[in-house]
Amino acid sequence: MAQFEEVSKQSSQHPKPAGLVLQYGTAGFRTNAKHLDHIMFRMGLLATLRSKKTKATIGVMVTASHNPEEDNGVKLIDPMGEMVTPAWEGYATQLANAEQGDLLTALKDIIEKESINMSQEANVFVGKDTRSSSASLSQAVLDGVLLNFDSFLNFFLHFSHHFYYGLVTTPQLHYMVCCQNTQGKYGEATIEGYYRKLCQAFIQLTKNASNCTDDQKHLSVDGANGIGALKVREMESHLRRELQISLFNDGSKGKLNHQCGADFVKVQQKPPTGININPGERCCSFDGDADRIVYYYTDSDGQFHLLDGDKIATLISTFLKELLTQAGLDLKIAVVQTAYANGSSTHYLEDTMKVIVRCTKTGVKHLHHAAQEFDIGVYFEANGHGTVLFSKVAEEKIQQLAEDPNMNDERKRAARLLQNTINVINQTVGDAISDMLLIEAILAIRGMTVQQWDAIYSDLPNRQLKVKVSDRRVIDTTDAERRAVSPAGLQEAIDTLVKKHRLARSFVRPSGTEDVVRVYAEAETQESADSLAHEVSLAVY
Ligand code: 16G
The missing domain is CATH 3.40.120 (Alpha-D-Glucose-1,6-Bisphosphate; Chain A, domain 3)
Known part of the structure; x- marks a missing residue:
């Protein structure tokens, strides 16, 4: 099989650790960065195939969102900027887990199953977040994208085209993929185009705000020491002081997502470190790749209020x-x-x-x-x-x-x-x-x-817990994860526990990103929510 030589040669530069099994989960692959080089290379290959199949530009984003700095991850973006379809998530998992010697068979399998016309040209956009591992890992993606499939498969010669955006937020890459595939109807496929479109709309909206003081135009932003901070800085001049941002955790000192960012604030229900928060002032936190946002403030008694x-x-x-x-x-x-x-x-x-x-x-x-x-x-x-x-x-x-x-x-x-x-x-x-601009407007x-x-409504006190079990897959759920169907008896046990508390609700679900079972409980009081979550986690264990 002489035509496969090039793939074999290149993939040996990105070897898969034997026996390592990873799953394309809710948000792509995500684990410690040191296990990901081969995954990145293979996702470059897969993105090229997906592009040939859809005859459109596909995105590959290197990020692990809110995970710690040591982790990284990758996800594929489909033509309209949406998540890749479930069938291709399956191919991603197959390709990722093929042992080194089986990679070509796994590739051929996908090409055959999807009847991919290999003479079709491929276009891939690649982006990365600010993690130190993202530079080399995005290069591994590019190695995969740039491999000329057509020569090794002996088809007509058509090269892959790629555009390497470098540092972008995840949503910026989704946006640009969509712009590219709609021939600019959704906007211009550039970062500048993104800022212009969003900021012009924001400024038009705020023209409808009467008597807005500088105080009301002020917002403190926690950038989670990540890419979002960098991009807010880039965008600021487009806002023409209609929004005045004080940026904290901008990556100049602190560690990515460490004691800061949207996930930390939501889970810990407290302000991030590294931010000056004065009573009554509006603040928000982004996560590590700027696809999530939460707002908060502290009141005059120093009490923290989260707007999730x-x-x-x-x-x-x-x-x-x-x-x-x-x-x-x-x-x-x-x-x-x-x-x-x-x-x-x-x-x-x-x-x-x-x-x-x-x-x-x-x-x-x-x-x-x-x-x-x-x-x-x-x-x-x-x-x-x-x-x-x-x-x-x-x-x-x-x-x-x-x-x-x-x-x-x-x-x-x-x-x-x-x-x-x-x-x-x-x-x-x-x-x-984008959410921040809309909320501010x-x-x-x-x-x-x-x-x-x-004050629109008051949240019911709630608690989330993680439970470590030997195999979280034994828990299966239905009704949008609100009821457990297995193991037998678990849902009945939860129902009995819930009845002991007022205004209570609880559910359990296996996490899609961590090896744990998540427990959620809410009830009339915090004590009640805490004890219900604890009781349910014992029922899971
Ligand atoms: C991923 C999801 C997020 C979800 C979270 C749940 C995307 C882009 N991200 O981060 O939406 O809330 O997983 O994690 O889909 P869990 O399954 O570990 O609770």
Whole structure:
């Protein structure tokens, strides 16, 4: 098999440690960076195949998001900027785990199964976060992308093209892949184009905010010592002081995600280190690749208040619903959550706001798909990962109204606000920078303080625990992970424990990113939520 020589030669530069098995999980591959070189090379190869198959540009992002600095990871981005399809997640796992001598067979298998026309050219965009390991690991991806498949397969000669973006946030890469594949209809496939589109829309939106003081325009941002901090700095000049950012944890001193960032703040329910936080001041934290955001403040008693993904979804959907009413547009709006959504948020959305609420399994791809079923789908995980999707029909109706010369001023104003809202949002994936601009614009337009936003509803006290078990896969769930179907008797035990507490709810699910089982409990008081979580974790053990 002389034609495979080149792959064999190149792959021996990126050898797989024998016996190492890794799974393409909820957010791609993620583990200690020292185990990932061969995975990166192989994902470069796979991205090339995916590009040939879809006849479109594919993205490869090197990041481990909120994981510690020592870890790294990689995920593939499909043509419209969405997560790669489940079948290709399976191929990614197969390719990653093929022992060195079986790699070519694994590749051929994919090519055959997908009937890939190898004469098709391939285009791949590669990006990386700020981790020290990301430089060499993204080079390994490029080695895979640049390998000329067609010569080794003896087909017509067509080279792979790639564009190496270097340091980008994960959502920026999703955005640029989508822009590229829509021939610029979604925007320009450059970082500058991204800043221009989002910031212009933000500035248009804030023109509707009356009497905004400098204090109200001020926001403290915790950049998690990661890529988000770098990109906020780059973007600042486009904001023309309509938003004045004090940036903390900008990577100049601290360690990535260490005692800071959105995940730390959400899980620990306390402010990050490295930030000056004055009572009442609005602050937010990004995670390590800037695809999540949470807000918070401390009150005059020094008490910490977190505004997580549920509060963000409520703020955004309330704003959008009001605009739809003002515009007289009959569009179906829904909020998509996961089992982790605080019960108070779900009740508020369903009972007070009267919006449709859907619950899906954890993981962005599940929420994203569910949100696509509506004219406007607002999706957020409680951990701060989310965005808003507008259907084509919704976008067209909004545009028609905004441009209708016979329309009255109020309806037109609402339609224009909706148009700018669409433009400030990164619809390809949850994006901390874009979400931050949207939230800031909404607060400014509504003249709302962070305390008023927080007071929309009160969270039920809750607790999350991790339980280490010998095999987490014995736990199987249904009903969007809200009920356990195995092992036998576990759900009944949880039901009995829940009945002992007021306003209580609890569920367990195997983690998709760590070797643990996660336990969630909420109840009327913190003591009650804590003891329920503890009791349920004993039932799991
Ligand atoms: C990944 C997911 C995130 C989810 C988390 C759950 C993406 C891009 N990221 O980080 O949405 O909340 O996993 O982790 O899908 P877990 O399964 O360990 O609880």
